[in-house]
Amino acid sequence: MGGVLYNSSGLPTFTLTGIPELENSQHWMILLLDTLYIVSIVGNALILFIVKEEQSLHQPMYYFLSLLSVNDLGVSFSTLPTVLTTFCSHLRKISFDSCMAQMFFIHFFSLMESGVLLVMSFDRYVAICNPLRYTTMLRVSRVVHMGLWVITRSFCMVFPLPFLLKRLPFCKAIVLSHAYCLHSDLIHLPCGDVTINNIFGLFTVMSTFGLNAALILFSYVLILHSVLAIASQEKRLKTLNRCVSHLCAVLTFYVPMVGVSMTARYGRHAPRFVHTVLSLIYLFVPPILNPVIYSIKTKEIRRQLIRMLVGTKF
Numbered sequence: 051m052g053g054v055l056y057n058s059s060g061l062p063t064f065t066l067t068g069i070p071e072l073e074n075s076q077h078w079m080i081l082l083l084d085t086l087y088i089v090s091i092v093g094n095a096l097i098l099f100i101v102k103e104e105q106s107l108h109q110p111m112y113y114f115l116s117l118l119s120v121n122d123l124g125v126s127f128s129t130l131p132t133v134l135t136t137f138c139s140h141l142r143k144i145s146f147d148s149c150m151a152q153m154f155f156i157h158f159f160s161l162m163e164s165g166v167l168l169v170m171s172f173d174r175y176v177a178i179c180n181p182l183r184y185t186t187m188l189r190v191s192r193v194v195h196m197g198l199w200v201i202t203r204s205f206c207m208v209f210p211l212p213f214l215l216k217r218l219p220f221c222k223a224i225v226l227s228h229a230y231c232l233h234s235d236l237i238h239l240p241c242g243d244v245t246i247n248n249i250f251g252l253f254t255v256m257s258t259f260g261l262n263a264a265l266i267l268f269s270y271v272l273i274l275h276s277v278l279a280i281a282s283q284e285k286r287l288k289t290l291n292r293c294v295s296h297l298c299a300v301l302t303f304y305v306p307m308v309g310v311s312m313t314a315r316y317g318r319h320a321p322r323f324v325h326t327v328l329s330l331i332y333l334f335v336p337p338i339l340n341p342v343i344y345s346i347k348t349k350e351i352r353r354q355l356i357r358m359l360v361g362t363k364f
Contacts (some may be wrong), residue, residue, distance in 0.1 A: 061146035062220040066136045066229050069323045080137050086334050087134075090126045093341030094119040100243045100354045107350055110188040111177070114170045115344060117197050118299070121162050128155040129230045129333055136229035149231040150212035156333070157233060158208045161258050163336065165200035167300050168262040171269040172196075174293050179276045207254045214250060218242040227322065228329055232270035259307070266300060295347040306332040 069079065097119040101107045136142050144152075176187050176260060211233055218240035227235050237247055273293060280286045310332045315323055345351050 059322070061216075062148065062224050064144050064149050064231065065225045066132055066142045066144055067226060068136050068229055069327075070324050073262045080134075083133060083137060086338060087130055090180065090334070090337040091123060093124045093345075094126075094252060094328065094337060096355065096358075097341045097344065097351065100351050104350055104354055110184075110190075111170070111173050113190075113193050113197075114166060114173055118163065118170070118340060120165045120342055121159050121166055124159040125163070125320050125333060126337050128152060128159060132231075133229045144231070146216075150215065150238070153231040153233055153236065154208055154212055156230060157211065158204050161204040161207055161254075162200055163303055164259050164262045165204060167296070167303060168265055169196045169200060170296050170299070171266045173298055175269045175273055178292065203258070207258055211247075214247050215240070218244065218247075228326055229264075230333075232329070260288055263304060270297075281341050295344050298343045298347075299336070302343070303336045306335055 073200075098116055101112045101116045129152075132144060173188060176184050178197040180187065215233075215236055219242050220239055224239050233251060237244055237251065270293070277286050277289050280289065306328070310325075310328050313320060313328050345355055
């Protein structure tokens with residue numbers, strides 16, 4: 051596939067790839083990706099606008115939802131430049147520094163999404179198990195501190211990754227498997243010792259995604275225990291219904307992630323486009339579905355959307 055290309059700074063230049071097996075459907079892919087980006091950006095921007103304008107939504111749960119929407123916008127804008135140029139044109143080269151920057155932001159927002167889902171699960175736990183202490187336990191100042199903790203932890207965990215890669219020599223043909231830069235893709239390209247990178251990567255995954263998933267599961271065990279103590283079946287269902295949106299958001303985030311991980315681990319002989327499509331699903335599905343889920347399940351958001359649509363029509 052040719053040698054390694056270096057720029058004037060001595061750093062390698064990477065080649066991005068689309069979906070070679072679907073080249074005949076490239077125009078349909080461009081149309082699909084454009085639609086997905088528009089839905090994601092408009093949907094999350096609408097959530098932010100509605101939460102800002104609707105006074106009844108000025109509550110901890112919806113502050114966390116706003117942070118989730120900001121995060122989903124970040125995911126979309128992180129991948130948008132290279133995905134569109136890769137599928138819409140033949141400009142598939144990306145410099146080392148640009149690739150490192152994109153990798154940083156993609157993984158930063160992925161870790162941040164996992165953290166936001168964790169603090170949202172804490173919000174649901176307090177609302178259901180300690181409703182009388184909800185307003186005191188989740189004051190605005192505490193919500194801000196929790197949000198800053200999520201952002202800071204995500205930044206600190208991802209920040210070393212570009213520097214750990216930059217110290218390594220690249221002597222292989224550096225054609226990436228995707229239309230964007232991911233650490234799991236880049237880590238296979240250096241010809242030096244990547245033991246430190248692998249150890250740090252495993253530590254990051256276990257201490258963020260793994261720990262967050264375990265804590266979310268634990269919070270729902272406590273919620274379920276509290277709900278089962280309610281005598282009335284109608285009240286039990288009504289209480290559980292308050293968690294449906296968050297549960298859907300958790301599944302929307304973690305199921306594609308597990309799918310990508312399992313395919314990377316056990317599906318090495320699968321066609322390359324399978325890995326690429328699963329990776330696209332992992333990055334595209336949560337930013338698209340999160341606004342849809344919360345719009346359907348939240349009466350105030352749904353009412354504001356209908357009001358905006360009626361106002362636009364007439």
